[in-house]
Amino acid sequence: MSLPWKLQETFSPEEIQFIVENEPIKIFPRFTTKTPVRDNRRGTSTGQTRWKLLTAKDESLNNLVAIRTTEVALWIALLLKQQGKCSIVAPGWLRLSQLQKYIDYELKNTGRFSELPWNWLVVARLLFSKAADDLHDPVHLLREKVQDLREIRLGKIGQGLKHLNESHLQLDNLSLLEINELRPFVLGVMNKLKDVHSSISEEQEEE
Amino acid sequence: MNIDIDDILADLDRDTTAVESSLISQSHNDTTILGTDGPETEKFGHFPVPSPVKDFERLMTSWRNERMSPELLPFPHLLMQRTLRRVQEQLEHIECLSMGYLEDTAGVSNAADSRNGAVTSKLPLLAMEADLERLKFVLRSFLRCRLAKIDKYSLYLRQFNDAGAAVPLDELLSRQELGYHERHSTMLLKLLNNSILRHMPPELQAVDDNEGSVKMVEEPEWSRFVFVYVNGPDRAQRDPDSLLLVNEETGQQFYSVTIQELQEEAELAIGGIYVMRYNVVRDLILDNKVRLI
Amino acid sequence: MYCDLSSKLVLEAKRAQQLSRSSGPEQLPIYQDELVRNVVREVGQLRKNAEFLRAQQEQSEGGDKVARCQYFVTLLCMERNKRCLLAYQKLRSDALDSIAWNRNASSSAPGAMQQAGANLSHYEQEYLKDYTQLIADMKSGDYTDIDLSGSLTPPSDVFIDVRVLKDAGEIQTEYGVFNLIKDSQFFVRQADVERLIQQGYLQKL
Numbered sequence: 001m002s003l004p005w006k007l008q009e010t011f012s013p014e015e016i017q018f019i020v021e022n023e024p025i026k027i028f029p030r031f032t033t034k035t036p037v038r039d040n041r042r043g044t045s046t047g048q049t050r051w052k053l054l055t056a057k058d059e060s061l062n063n064l065v066a067i068r069t070t071e072v073a074l075w076i077a078l079l080l081k082q083q084g085k086c087s088i089v090a091p092g093w094l095r096l097s098q099l100q101k102y103i104d105y106e107l108k109n110t111g112r113f114s115e116l117p118w119n120w121l122v123v124a125r126l127l128f129s130k131a132a133d134d135l136h137d138p139v140h141l142l143r144e145k146v147q148d149l150r151e152i153r154l155g156k157i158g159q160g161l162k163h164l165n166e167s168h169l170q171l172d173n174l175s176l177l178e179i180n181e182l183r184p185f186v187l188g189v190m191n192k193l194k195d196v197h198s199s200i201s202e203e204q205e206e207e
Numbered sequence: 208m209n210i211d212i213d214d215i216l217a218d219l220d221r222d223t224t225a226v227e228s229s230l231i232s233q234s235h236n237d238t239t240i241l242g243t244d245g246p247e248t249e250k251f252g253h254f255p256v257p258s259p260v261k262d263f264e265r266l267m268t269s270w271r272n273e274r275m276s277p278e279l280l281p282f283p284h285l286l287m288q289r290t291l292r293r294v295q296e297q298l299e300h301i302e303c304l305s306m307g308y309l310e311d312t313a314g315v316s317n318a319a320d321s322r323n324g325a326v327t328s329k330l331p332l333l334a335m336e337a338d339l340e341r342l343k344f345v346l347r348s349f350l351r352c353r354l355a356k357i358d359k360y361s362l363y364l365r366q367f368n369d370a371g372a373a374v375p376l377d378e379l380l381s382r383q384e385l386g387y388h389e390r391h392s393t394m395l396l397k398l399l400n401n402s403i404l405r406h407m408p409p410e411l412q413a414v415d416d417n418e419g420s421v422k423m424v425e426e427p428e429w430s431r432f433v434f435v436y437v438n439g440p441d442r443a444q445r446d447p448d449s450l451l452l453v454n455e456e457t458g459q460q461f462y463s464v465t466i467q468e469l470q471e472e473a474e475l476a477i478g479g480i481y482v483m484r485y486n487v488v489r490d491l492i493l494d495n496k497v498r499l500i
Numbered sequence: 501m502y503c504d505l506s507s508k509l510v511l512e513a514k515r516a517q518q519l520s521r522s523s524g525p526e527q528l529p530i531y532q533d534e535l536v537r538n539v540v541r542e543v544g545q546l547r548k549n550a551e552f553l554r555a556q557q558e559q560s561e562g563g564d565k566v567a568r569c570q571y572f573v574t575l576l577c578m579e580r581n582k583r584c585l586l587a588y589q590k591l592r593s594d595a596l597d598s599i600a601w602n603r604n605a606s607s608s609a610p611g612a613m614q615q616a617g618a619n620l621s622h623y624e625q626e627y628l629k630d631y632t633q634l635i636a637d638m639k640s641g642d643y644t645d646i647d648l649s650g651s652l653t654p655p656s657d658v659f660i661d662v663r664v665l666k667d668a669g670e671i672q673t674e675y676g677v678f679n680l681i682k683d684s685q686f687f688v689r690q691a692d693v694e695r696l697i698q699q700g701y702l703q704k705l
Contacts, residue, residue, distance in 0.1 A: 001601075054338055168473050171482065186432075194484070197469075337658035391631065
């Protein structure tokens with residue numbers, strides 16, 4: 001088979017990370033790429049190689065000014081970070097106080113999920129492992145909070161499984177990684193329920 | 208915060224290198240990366256050529272839809288043409304740039320060196336290589352996924368009837384895919400025929416017998432459940448979306464869909480995530496109003 | 501009993517599929533030539549029975565319900581045998597497809613390839629050769645640049661830091677010549693040094 005069977009019904013966790021890495025994030029660059037105005041006027045180029053990308057916006061990268069925040073794709077931010085060329089501005093939701101609010105919301109509203117970004121888990125994990133020094137709070141505490149939040153949501157998902165049916169389901173605010181983990185089970189059960197239902201209604205028609 | 212003072216100084220004092228001239232010619236080339244839309248159309252501004260980033264977003268959507276949909280989706284001919292052309296040009300561009308670097312730094316690429324200024328000047332090149340690898344991965348995974356589906360529905364596609372389909376077979380598949388399907392299915396039939404079918408009595412030699420209890424021709428599972436995200440109409444689109452309804456109480460915009468098998472109506476709110484039967488949302492997916500996740 | 505043999509064949513196919521999923525497609529078990537031939541022979545036998553039953557029925561002018569049922573079951577057995585044979589061969593050809601893609605991805609491990617080859621029937625070897633060629637043709641032409649049989653794992657960390665564990669001499673990359681002396685460190689493109697890491701010359705940091 002030209003696509004391994006493991007990839008035929010779902011995405012791999014690496015692919016989910018890949019999808020998330022294309023999203024923008026704010027950085028503080030530690031170097032400058034912006035061409036000074038006088039150069040522009042002369043219309044000549046400077047010796048610097050210009051960024052020319054196909055999958056991400058390169059405009060901001062050709063206009064970096066040291067310590068002026070700008071937005072780049074997450075994978076570029078991580079590349080620059082790895083080279084010590086920027087610090088990453090951690091997203092607002094990724095701090096202890098904010099995560100606690102989400103936890104409170106999850107506990108209070110058993111029927112719905114809090115409005116975390118669709119990529120929260122992956123972003124959190126990537127920043128924990130590759131930009132721990134840029135976070136608002138100590139990484140081990142953040143890790144714990146994220147784990148708590150994840151477990152509460154998992155528990156809720158478990159509770160919600162009894163609502164699986166043969167018609168349809170609405171699952172707002174679930175993140176991509178959570179969906180991908182749920183996928184085999186939820187789709188498996190719902191497809192089975194659908195088959196059972198349609199065989200029952202066929203029988204009824206025959207009678 | 209530690210900022211390289213070198214960078215700031217370098218900003219004020221740079222000299223030109225041979226690398227740059229290749230870049231300038233490259234940017235001229237940009238107007239030729241147009242696929243079949245042609246340079247003329249861009250000049251007249253009727254069909255602005257999508258930017259690489261916009262095209263990459265579309266490719267990502269096509270890739271994700273293809274991976275999760277039970278059926279083979281129509282091949283995005285123009286998008287693929289533009290993207291493959293860009294890959295080729297970027298490869299050449301990178302090669303040019305790195306040749307420039309080789310001359311600059313011949314033989315001095317040791318750890319101490321690469322930790323310092325050399326890395327900064329190489330950063331764009333590093334990123335461009337990574338960027339290209341990422342694009343190549345999506346293209347590869349997308350095409351391989353399609354080939355896997357072409358194999359899975361090999362017999363179904365051989366009997367494909369253009370009349371009832373959304374697009375005819377030669378639009379559904381690319382030229383390369385048509386060739387692949389033809390050759391691979393012939394090979395498979397040859398194998399089945401040589402090792403089994405020709406040893407069977409004449410009445411049992413068919414490979415596409417759908418009479419028995421289980422069909423032999425595998426068709427897409429049209430009503431299989433899928434996860435969908437309702438993104439709504441393309442914002443750039445000027446025409447109002449006539450299918451889009453508004454809930455009078457909440458003001459929420461939604462699409463109304465019918466689950467035929469159950470004779471049920473369902474609402475798909477913009478921004479919502481649902482588990483739905485594929486056939487219920489198929490038209491919305493083909494119109495890019497709903498995507499598979 | 502009729503169809504026992506073909507059930508065995510299907511179990512065999514199932515086993516092959518599981519083996520291929522757990523330990524890679526190169527582990528395709530040996531082609532069950534004997535079993536396949538016996539199932540084919542059984543179909544021939546069943547056909548003779550069917551003809552006999554039909555003739556008998558014509559004589560008794562269709563009145564005998566038991567004979568009619570017997571005739572019908574015989575046809576079903578033939579059909580079932582055929583489907584089992586096809587299923588067996590199809591599952592194996594799926595595994596051959598995976599082998600062909602893996603072969604095109606890396607020219608390494610010729611030993612494993614020969615081993616798989618020895619387990620194939622003559623027609624399967626032919627099929628594998630043809631399909632491998634088809635993939636090679638797909639890879640060239642319009643898709644040359646994207647390496648169609650390359651990795652299906654997304655690229656992460658295109659560039660990595662490595663430490664040299666054993667002297668490995670000079671390597672040439674687009675970023676210049678690296679002289680790999682023990683304990684030195686380099687920042688290199690992962691794809692360039694993948695093999696050296698596997699061979700234990702370099703360590704990813």
